[in-house]
Amino acid sequence: MQSPTAARSGLHAAIIMDGNGRWATQRGLPRIAGHRRGVEAIRVTAEACPDLGIGTLTLYAFSADNWQRPADEVGGLMRLLRSYLRNETARLARSGTRLSVIGRRDRLPDGIPQAIEAAEAATATGDRLHLRIAVDYSARDAIIAAAARLQDPAIGRAGFGQMVAGEMHGSPVDVDLLIRTGGEKRLSDFLLWEAAYAELHFTERMWPEFGGADLAEAVAEFRRRDRRFGGLNGPKVPAAA
Secondary structure: OOOOOOOOOOEEEEEEOOOHHHHHHHOOOOHHHHHHHHHHHHHHHHHHOHHHOEEEEEEEEEEHHHHHOOHHHHHHHHHHHHHHHHHHHHHHHHOOEEEEEEOOOOOOOOOHHHHHHHHHHHOOOOOOEEEEEEEEEOHHHHHHHHHHHOOOOOOHHHHHHHHHHHOOOOOOOOOOEEEEOOOOOOOOOOOOOOOOOOEEEEOOOOHHHOOHHHHHHHHHHHHHOEOOOOOOOOOEOOOOO
């Protein structure tokens, strides 16, 4: 049985980037130092994706529930986002990476939604990797909002999936491999619809220390699994080109 996204170019890997604060605390550093180091891990991980057969990488940067964190930490995260968009967009465009930001934009600080739009436009032609960053994202909120708008009960999974993704400025790309760093083993309201048949990989590695070798290990484990999608005999996952 074929995956619903078999025709898509490359695997879709999604990562819950956990452990930034704990990594910093263990070293006697402020939590924001861990988040800054986490930005470097984003760069390293994204660069490793194409050679591992990953065409789409979705990173969970800030959940809708993260607004409950201390105001100084939230403010620091928003400044990091602004800085990332300002400093990384040109490099992403040169490397053939298309950047998209999924999640709500109406609660972001002034100027950030406009910076997101500019970065998306500047990288729109990238075809080597689609890098998606989830900010102010909630899968449950997206599903609830889509269900509230549902008028045609015969719309089917594909149509409803389009509605769910659209609620968070995204597109319905089923997840093949979902990774969580930092040792925790939960999904935390991330891509719940799209990850229905995702293979899960949990690692003790804190996100600031995660890199290409860790991603390669997760992909290698993924390729050894037998994905059946509800059937009895699933196709072997093809090796990276």
